[in-house]
Amino acid sequence: MFRTLWLLIGLTSLALGIVGVVLPLLPTTPFVLLAAYCFARSSPRLHDWLLAHRMFGPLIRNWNAHRAIAPRAKLLAVVSMVAVFAGAWAFGASDRVLIIQAVILPATALFILTRPSGPRA
Secondary structure, three states, X not given: OHHHHHHHHHHHHHHHHHHHHHOOOOOOHHHHHHHHHHHHHHOHHXXXXXXXXXXXXXXXXXXXXXXXXXXXXXXXXXXXXXXXXXXXXXXOOOHHHHHHHHHHHHHHHHHHHOOOOOOOO
16 A cells, blocks of 8 residues: 555655756655655656656766766756745735745745755766
8 A cells, every 4th residue: 555655645745847858847856755655665667767868867866876866957947946835925825824935935945955066967
C-alpha cells in the first residue's frame, strides 16, 4: 500500500517537474528531488532511470552529493515565488491567502538560497 502511495506521489511530482521545465512559474528542482525520494522508496527502476536522465540526473546527484542547488535553479525558484505572490496580489487573493504566502514563500526562499551551490549541474 505504502509503495503504491510513494509511486503515485513520485509520478505526480515528476509530472509537475516536467511541466516546470516549460512553465517559468513552476520550479522543476524541488519536484524532481521529491520524485527521486519517492521512487527510491517505491521503484528502483524509476529511481535509476531518473538518476541517469540527461536533464534531471545532475540535479539529483548534486543534491545527494553536496546538498546543493545550482545557482540557476535557485534564481528560477525565487523568481517563481515572487511571481506567484505578485499574481495572487494582482488577482485579488484574500488577505488570508496573501498572509500565508507572505510567511511560507520567504521561508522557502531562505532555505533555497542558503543551500550551497556545489558543482554546476
